Amino acid sequence: MVSYVSKWVSGIPQSGIREIFHESLKLKDVIHLEIGDPDFNMPEVIAETIYKAMLEGYTHYTHNAGLIELRESISEYYARKYGVTLNPEDNVVVSAGSSEGLSLSLLATLNPGDEVLIPDPGYPSYIPMIMCSRGKVSRYRVYEEKNFEIDPGEVLSRVTPKTKVIIINNPHNPAGSVTPVNRLEEIVEYAYSKGMVVISDEVYENIVYDEASFTSLSVLAAYDNVIIVNSLSKTFAMTGLRIGFVISRNKRLVEIMTRMQEGLIACAPTPIQVGAIKALSMFHELVPPMIREYKRRRDVLVSELSQIKDVSFVVPKGTFYMLVNVSKYTEDSRTFAKKLLHQNRVAVAPGIAFGPGSEGYIRISFATSTNNIVEGVKRINDFLTSEGR
Known part of the structure; x- marks a missing residue:
């Protein structure tokens, strides 16, 4: 059979983050902690500027x-x-x-x-x-x-x-x-x-x-x-x-x-x-309020995760991500993330998606509401303590 696909690019891997994300779209009641997409809407003044620019011929x-x-x-x-x-x-x-x-x-x-x-x-x-x-x-x-x-x-x-x-x-x-x-x-x-x-x-x-x-x-x-x-x-x-x-x-x-x-x-x-x-x-009007909110969410995540046994993490100084070491529970973060998604309806990014050095970790994005963070960590804890894991 003739292949029309370039041999050079045919081996490009799919992101492990997107694999979890795409699978999560088939399910209901999922807490999304896998995607690095801020849940804030773009500031209205920027949207208005773009709309006006289109009307003005840009x-x-x-x-x-x-x-x-x-x-x-x-x-x-x-x-x-x-x-x-x-x-x-x-x-x-x-x-x-x-x-x-x-x-x-x-x-x-x-x-x-x-x-x-x-x-x-x-x-x-x-x-x-x-x-x-x-x-x-x-x-x-x-x-x-x-x-x-x-x-x-x-x-x-x-x-x-x-x-x-x-x-x-x-x-x-x-x-x-x-x-x-x-x-x-x-x-x-x-x-x-x-x-x-x-x-x-x-x-x-x-x-x-x-x-x-x-x-x-x-x-x-x-x-x-x-x-x-x-x-x-x-x-x-x-x-x-x-x-x-x-x-x-x-x-x-x-x-x-x-x-x-x-x-x-x-x-x-x-x-x-x-x-x-x-x-x-x-910049000074639009950005600082968002950063303050991210910090608040990070602090909530740190507080909630600190109550879970046998996990470790470094408190992030930047971004809206945290790597969580779950190696005492699994050596296969991809399977771990899939089971967590299907059994407890929490989407996280498997550590292996970021390279072999983060196998045994999961990445949590706190670019979401504090309610989602609290509920998501609760479900993770339930998963870690369940017999079916």
Whole structure:
């Protein structure tokens, strides 16, 4: 039988998160703790801006790199937040969400067979993006006993002569850790000396708690081997609108990504770009209330989980995720998550979905109501203490 499917991409795995999510849609009365989608509605002022933009004719193509007004807004945002100077024409490309920004970054930097180091555990979608870019996946570990923070020694010990790109995710999905920028600079400096690229996935930059301090790698102005990938999806609860951006001080990389954009999507949706300008201009009015609510939900989750025997976790300093160690109950997180879903109607992400380093864990998203969090943890506890487990 003739196969019309590319051999290269036929082995791309389905996300273990989506596997649970799709299965949960067939069931009733499910508490969803698996998906990282804020339950807040997008701020009304952004929706109104987008609607008005469409009525005013912002429905045509823009520059492949995005509206210059949006690129200027992004540059101004980084100047305010991190004190860095960016040239909106030379350093910024607007993308259709961070996923497209990551794909652009990988396509622009990889040759066939190049290795990409990703965190383990780490964001599952890195793998298909790397495979579609003809790269090979390699992993470095982040450990619970080190609060899931990135250890430069561990990362650099995994570098081989074939390593071309190192992906850093900070704040970290799925563990919620925040790694200090001075520690990450060790990785950037070494990569620079070896002709490697560092892609810094910073989509959760604004979702940090307590005394945690996040600093973007954009502050490392001396290095042109850094690509920042960011998004408005999580910060402004705009996940379905697919708007993000890529930043690099390497003008040549930005030129290449802009050129590639033409063949991929031409440009990010124009009215959404206009909405992004409004969102960035109202950051201080719109974002802090959401962060306070996420912190409240995190604290509820910590309180509820603390009452369950034989589980452990690191309190997340950022994101809206927590990795929960259930290894005393299972060595097969995928089967565990499926049984939990069908028997007790709670959807969680199996740890194995994020890499072999998080087998024996589950990821819980607290981007949902406190009622769902309390009820979800109660059902998890019931499941753990049931004979049928």
